[in-house]
Amino acid sequence: MDLNGKRAIVTGSNSGIGLGCAEELARAGAEVVINSFTDRDEDHALAEKIGREHGVSCRYIAADMSDGEACRALIETAGGCDILVNNAGIQHVSSIEEFPVGKWNAILAINLSSAFHTTAAALPGMRAKGWGRIVNIASAHGLTASPYKSAYVAAKHGVVGFTKVTALETAGKGITCNAICPGYVLTPLVEAQIPDQMKAHDMDRETVIREVMLDRQPSRQFATTGQIGGTVVFLCSGAADQITGTTISVDGGWTAL
Ligand code: NAD
Numbered sequence: 550m551d552l553n554g555k556r557a558i559v560t561g562s563n564s565g566i567g568l569g570c571a572e573e574l575a576r577a578g579a580e581v582v583i584n585s586f587t588d589r590d591e592d593h594a595l596a597e598k599i600g601r602e603h604g605v606s607c608r609y610i611a612a613d614m615s616d617g618e619a620c621r622a623l624i625e626t627a628g629g630c631d632i633l634v635n636n637a638g639i640q641h642v643s644s645i646e647e648f649p650v651g652k653w654n655a656i657l658a659i660n661l662s663s664a665f666h667t668t669a670a671a672l673p674g675m676r677a678k679g680w681g682r683i684v685n686i687a688s689a690h691g692l693t694a695s696p697y698k699s700a701y702v703a704a705k706h707g708v709v710g711f712t713k714v715t716a717l718e719t720a721g722k723g724i725t726c727n728a729i730c731p732g733y734v735l736t737p738l739v740e741a742q743i744p745d746q747m748k749a750h751d752m753d754r755e756t757v758i759r760e761v762m763l764d765r766q767p768s769r770q771f772a773t774t775g776q777i778g779g780t781v782v783f784l785c786s787g788a789a790d791q792i793t794g795t796t797i798s799v800d801g802g803w804t805a806l
Contacts (some may be wrong), residue, residue, distance in 0.1 A: 550575045550579075550782050550783075550785070550786050551577065551578050552574060552577040552632070553578040553579075554787060555578075555579045555580070555631040555632055555785070556579065556580045556581075556582070556627065556628070556629070556630045556631050556632070557571075557574045557579040557580065557581050557582065557631065557632035557633075557634065558581075558582040558584065558623065558624065558627050558630040558632070558633055558634070558667070558671070559571045559581065559582070559583055559584065559593055559634040559636055560584050560612075560614050560620075560623070560634065560635055560636050560637040560652075560663060560667060561584065561585055561614060561636045561637025561638060562583040562584055562585065562634075562636060563579070563583060563584075563585040563587070563592050563595055563609070564585075564736065564737055564738075565736030565737060565738060565774060566636055566686060566731065566734055566736060566774050566777050566778075567583070567584075567634070567636040567637065567638045567686075567796025568583070568774065569773070569774025569775050569777055570634050570636060570684075570686075570774075570777060570778040570780040570781045571583045571599060571778075572599060572603075572606070572775070572778060573775060573778025573779055573781060573782050574632065574634075574778070574781065574782060574785075575599050575600070575602070575605045575729075576603050576782075577782050577785070578605060578778060579605065579631075579785075580601075580605055580606045580607070581596075581599060581600075581605060581606075581607045582607075582608050582609075582610055582613055582627045582630070583595065583596050583599070583607065583608070583609050583625060584609070584610055584611070584614075585611065585635070586611065586612070586613040586614065586615075587611060588611035590800075592609045592611070595609065595622075596608055596609035602720055604779065605693075606646060608627070610623055610626050610627060612626075614637040614658075614659050614663035615655055615658040615659045615663070616658075617658075617663075617665075617666045617750070618666075618671035620662075620663045620666035620667045620670070621666050621667070621669070621670040623624060623652055623670075624667055624670035624671050625670065625754060629671065629674035629682060630671055630674070630675075631674075631675065631678065631681060631682065632681070632682045632683075632684070632785055633667055633668065633671045633681075633682070633684070634684045634685075634686065634781055635663065635664035635667055635681045635683070635684070635685045635686065636670070636686040637659055637663055638659060638660045638686065638688075638704075639655065639656055639659050639660065640656070640698070640701050641656060641700060641701070641726060641804075642697045642733070643697055644696075644697055645699050647749045648699060648700065652700065653699075653700045656700035656701055656704050657700060657703070657704050657707075657716065660700075660701065660704035660705065660708065660724070661705075661707040661711070663712060664708060664711060668683060668711075668715055668726075671683070672719070672724070675719075675723075675724050676719075676722060676724070678723075679722065679723040680723045680724065681719070681723065681724035681725075682724070682725055682726075682784060682785045683709070683712075683715060683724070683725070683726040683727075683783050684726075684727055684728075684729060684781050684785075685708050685709075685712050685727070685728040685729070686727070686728070686729055686731070686777070687705045687708040687709050687712070687728040687729065687730045687796065688701075688705045688730055689730050689731065689732045689765075689798065689800045689803045689804055690702045690705045690706075690729060691705035691706055691708055691709040691728060691730050691792075691796065692706075692709065692730055692796065692798070692804050693803070708728055709728050709730075709796055712726050712727060712728040712795075712796070713794045715794075716748075716793040716795075717794060719793075720793060720794075725747070725784070725789065725790070725792060725793035726793060726794065727784055727789075727792060727793060727794070727795055727796070727797060728795075728796045728797070729777060729780050729781065729784075729797050729799060730796050730797065730798045730799070730800060730804070731772050731777055731798075731799045731800060732764050732765070732766045732772055732798070732799065732800030732801050732803040732804075733762060733763055733771050733772065733800075733801075734771060734772045734773065734774060734777060735771035735772075735773060735774075735794065736774060739762070739771070741749040742762075743757060743762070746761055746762065747755075758771070763806070765803050766800060766801040766802065766803050767801055767802035767803070767805070767806065768801030768802055769801070770801055771801075772800065772801065772806035774797045775800055777799055780797055780799055784797075789794075
C-alpha cells in the first residue's frame with residue numbers, strides 16, 4: 550500500500566487507536582497530522598518520532614474536538630487532507646437518571662459532532678482533488694447497545710448514520726466514507742482497568758480478560774490498535790474504491806451473536 554503524497558489527519562491520536570491509525574498510515578507513506586486537546590512537548594515529540602521512524606512528515610496540531618470551531622480550524626491549519634480519520638472519543642458509564650448533563654453534552658460533541666465539523670471542513674478540498682477517504686471510528690456500540698452507556702451508544706449510532714449520509718453525498722466523486730466498529734481494543738485506557746478488575750473479582754490477569762472484559766467478544770481476544778490502523782489503510786486502498794457508506798466490524802465476533 551503506497552499512500553505517498555497523501556495527507557492524513559487523525560483526530561484524538563496521541564494515544565490508543567488514533568495513535569495506531571497514525572502509525573499505520575505513516576508506515577504506508579502518508580504525511581500524517583496527529584491531534585489531541587493538549588499542547589505539550591511530548592505531543593510534538595511523539596509526532597517527530599512517528600515521522601522519523603517511517604520517513605514521513607508528521608506534525609502535531611492541538612485542537613479541542615469538543616469545540617466545533619476548533620475542529621474546523623484543525624483541518625484549515627493542516628492545509629486540508631486527503632484522508633480524514635475521525636477517532637477522538639470519550640466514555641462515561643452511568644444510568645440515564647444519574648447521567649451528568651455535562652458528560653452527555655461532551656460525549657455527543659467529541660464522539661459525534663466533531664466528525665460533522667471536520668468532514669464539512671475537509672470535503673471541499675477532497676472534492677477539488679476528486680479523491681478522499683473518510684474513516685469514522687465508531688464502535689460495536691454503534692451497532693448494539695449496553696446499559697449505562699446511553700450517551701456513548703447514542704453518539705456511536707449517530708456516527709454510523711452520519712457515515713451513510715456522507716457516503717451518499719460524495720458517491721461517484723472519488724470520495725468514500727466508512728465506519729470501523731471495533732470491539733474491545735487493548736488501549737492504555739483499557740489496560741489501566743485490568744488491575745482494578747483483578748482485585749474486584751479476585752482473578753488473575755488472564756481470567757479477568759477472558760471472563761470479565763471479553764465476555765461479549767466470542768474470540769476472547771482483544772483487537773489491537775495496529776489491526777484498526779491496518780483496516781484504515783485497507784479502506785484507503787484501490788481495493789476499497791467501491792466500499793462506501795458501510796461499517797466494518799473488528800470485534801472478534803461480538804456483533805455476530
Ligand atoms: P484513548 O483514550 O486511548 O484515546 C482517545 C483519544 O482521544 C486520545 O488521544 C485523547 O487525547 C483524545 N481526545 C479525548 N478528548 C479529546 C478532545 N476533546 N479533543 C481532542 N482529542 C481528544 O481511547 P481509545 O480506546 O483509543 O479510543 C479511540 C476511539 O476508539 C474512540 O472514539 C472510542 O470510542 C473508539 N473505540 C474504542 C474501543 C476500545 O476498546 N478501546 C472500542 C470501540 C471504539
